[in-house]
Amino acid sequence: MKIKKTHVLIEIEILTFGFISDRNELRNMDGEILNETIGVEAGFWGKKMVPLRFVWNGKRYEIKRVTMNFERSDGEKKYRCFAVDTGGMIAELRLDKEELVWKLGFAEAV
Secondary structure (H helix, E strand, O other), rough: OOOOOOOOOOEEEEEEEEEEOOOOOOEEEOOOOEEEOOEEEEEEEEEEEEEEEEEOOOEEOOEEEEEEEEEEEEEOEEEEEEEOOOOOOEEEEEEEEEOOEEEEEEEOOO
């Protein structure tokens, strides 16, 4: 019996999305206001969007793993949310689906 090896090449198209707005005050789980501007770099795996890295407080964070993704709404606003693990911090990144603006829901060192 012969085993045939196949290789699959997956291309990820990298796009850089907008920065968060400080119009809405976001707070972390300790109640601290998160009004820092962040940039998020995301790619696409087929039709699925995947955040790859983000910049917060002047530091670039590589996302090691997306632990969850889900929809959230705040009144009329609808967000695509990603719970991410950087290896030293967990965070929730929110993409405003209408304005295509990223927001930081919370960040906590682990």
